[in-house]
Amino acid sequence: MNRDAIGVFDSGLGGLTAVKALNELLPNENIIFFGDTARVPYGTRSRQTILRYTKEDIAFLRRHPVKMIIAACGTVSSMLGAELPVKDMPFTGVVYPAAEKAAEVTENGRIGVIGTPATIRSGSYETALHSVNPHLDVTAMACPLLVHLVEYGYTNRNNQITRLAAEEYLTPIRKAGVDVLIMGCTHYPIIREIIADIMGDGVKLLSAGEEAAQYAKICLEQQDLLTDSTEAGHNIYYVSDSVSSFRDNAKNFLPDAEYGQVFSSRI
Amino acid sequence: MNRDAIGVFDSGLGGLTAVKALNELLPNENIIFFGDTARVPYGTRSRQTILRYTKEDIAFLRRHPVKMIIAACGTVSSMLGAELPVKDMPFTGVVYPAAEKAAEVTENGRIGVIGTPATIRSGSYETALHSVNPHLDVTAMACPLLVHLVEYGYTNRNNQITRLAAEEYLTPIRKAGVDVLIMGCTHYPIIREIIADIMGDGVKLLSAGEEAAQYAKICLEQQDLLTDSTEAGHNIYYVSDSVSSFRDNAKNFLPDAEYGQVFSSRI
Numbered sequence: 235m236n237r238d239a240i241g242v243f244d245s246g247l248g249g250l251t252a253v254k255a256l257n258e259l260l261p262n263e264n265i266i267f268f269g270d271t272a273r274v275p276y277g278t279r280s281r282q283t284i285l286r287y288t289k290e291d292i293a294f295l296r297r298h299p300v301k302m303i304i305a306a307c308g309t310v311s312s313m314l315g316a317e318l319p320v321k322d323m324p325f326t327g328v329v330y331p332a333a334e335k336a337a338e339v340t341e342n343g344r345i346g347v348i349g350t351p352a353t354i355r356s357g358s359y360e361t362a363l364h365s366v367n368p369h370l371d372v373t374a375m376a377c378p379l380l381v382h383l384v385e386y387g388y389t390n391r392n393n394q395i396t397r398l399a400a401e402e403y404l405t406p407i408r409k410a411g412v413d414v415l416i417m418g419c420t421h422y423p424i425i426r427e428i429i430a431d432i433m434g435d436g437v438k439l440l441s442a443g444e445e446a447a448q449y450a451k452i453c454l455e456q457q458d459l460l461t462d463s464t465e466a467g468h469n470i471y472y473v474s475d476s477v478s479s480f481r482d483n484a485k486n487f488l489p490d491a492e493y494g495q496v497f498s499s500r501i
Numbered sequence: 502m503n504r505d506a507i508g509v510f511d512s513g514l515g516g517l518t519a520v521k522a523l524n525e526l527l528p529n530e531n532i533i534f535f536g537d538t539a540r541v542p543y544g545t546r547s548r549q550t551i552l553r554y555t556k557e558d559i560a561f562l563r564r565h566p567v568k569m570i571i572a573a574c575g576t577v578s579s580m581l582g583a584e585l586p587v588k589d590m591p592f593t594g595v596v597y598p599a600a601e602k603a604a605e606v607t608e609n610g611r612i613g614v615i616g617t618p619a620t621i622r623s624g625s626y627e628t629a630l631h632s633v634n635p636h637l638d639v640t641a642m643a644c645p646l647l648v649h650l651v652e653y654g655y656t657n658r659n660n661q662i663t664r665l666a667a668e669e670y671l672t673p674i675r676k677a678g679v680d681v682l683i684m685g686c687t688h689y690p691i692i693r694e695i696i697a698d699i700m701g702d703g704v705k706l707l708s709a710g711e712e713a714a715q716y717a718k719i720c721l722e723q724q725d726l727l728t729d730s731t732e733a734g735h736n737i738y739y740v741s742d743s744v745s746s747f748r749d750n751a752k753n754f755l756p757d758a759e760y761g762q763v764f765s766s767r768i
Binding site for chain 1: 538539540545546547549550645646649650652653655661662665666669741742743745746
């Protein structure tokens with residue numbers, strides 16, 4: 235048993251989708267979230283720059299009392315691959331949990347993946363999927379605009395620009411006949427309805443952030459690190475840009491969430 | 502006379518439009534360009550973060566032999582306003598040169614401005630325009646997506662997504678009956694044709710980067726700082742992310758330019 239917090243970080247605010255899932259799965263746990271809003275997005279930068287930022291993000295979380303770290307960012311998880319950047323406590327990215335779930339639920343063995351340019355260029359999801367089942371057929375597509383469309387609140391189901399962009403990115407995946415689509419960047423669940431409309435009823439959508447939250451729960455259970463508190467846990471949010479820009483943008487992500495303690499911190 | 506280079510910086514690669522104009526106006530001058538590609542974009546961040554990055558960008562250029570500094574970035578120029586961050590050599594942003602030109606060429610006194618959210622929120626162009634002529638009528642619009650659409654190469658005149666986004670942003674400005682539109686971010690001239698199609702023939706488009714280059718020429722002439730070299734000047738490019746990502750993206754900006762010396766440098 236351990237009452238320390240679960241540390242969660244993301245390049246921006248997409249990781250809030252993982253925080254939401256953690257709050258639902260583990261309501262008594264405290265969460266410390268860090269969003270690198272002064273340097274978002276990561277997904278269009280080079281591998282070495284993303285790895286440098288990742289190191290700084292993890293160092294920031296480690297200065298707080300955390301018992302596990304989750305990289306709630308598809309891009310960071312993809313750059314890390316199977317590497318564990320933290321050895322003395324549990325760590326997970328979003329790629330392996332999502333790949334395991336996808337391999338489990340697919341019926342026809344054809345899986346689609348969408349992510350940032352860095353994620354797709356890395357081939358991370360293919361590697362993870364093939365480590366579970368080498369016969370899976372994977373169709374992956376980089377979607378550079380979607381992160382921005384979400385960050386700027388172009389998220390209404392009928393938004394024409396977002397629909398047009400999503401259709402362009404998703405059409406080759408739909409044509410490949412996949413029955414599972416991994417939303418490989420934690421921003422994408424915010425436009426889940428648009429993605430579902432384009433992919434059609436027969437395709438199951440997996441949120442990489444939610445799968446990472448599920449995995450974190452199992453991991454903490456197995457290592458006996460869950461809290462014994464019976465009170466509701468609380469979330470503390472840190473961002474590298476201003477608190478007011480967090481408050482402006484966070485409502486585009488989870489309009490119903492309440493953001494109590496939010497701090498700005500240079501890293 | 503002075504053979505040092507002209508230092509030019511931008512949050513990303515939009516400032517290359519100013520470099521191009523400088524090369525045409527002052528072909529014998531050397532240029533040192535810095536693009537903060539590891540942290541682009543600036544225009545959706547807070548004022549204090551943008552000012553911190555600006556200070557670091559200027560400090561980087563000052564470590565090189567430069568005789569003038571140009572902030573070829575609408576967002577940076579807007580955060581600085583009338584403040585001069587460099588006292589011992591000429592300095593200009595893009596806001597005042599563009600505002601002076603707009604005030605000069607308008608016939609009906611109605612001027613449109615497009616820029617990043619930080620630029621428009623600051624009211625920088627209105628302030629600059631009204632300092633020249635308090636009776637000008639200004640219609641300003643934040644265009645958060647356009648920087649990304651340009652950076653990712655959605656720049657073809659017939660690109661549906663860019664046309665749709667631009668139409669949404671520009672319609673209120675067209676309806677206001679402006680006869681001059683300031684493209685207040687150095688990315689926008691790359692999609693000048695799309696902007697012109699939407700605004701129509703009667704509207705003159707001003708490129709903030711080109712106006713800054715014109716201003717820089719006058720400034721160097723007046724202070725007797727132009728080079729006496731009669732050979733073609735050369736450009737050196739520095740970026741904070743990788744050289745390969747510069748090479749990938751720069752072709753979206755100026756497809757015909759040759760980028761000889763490009764270096765990656767952490768700042």
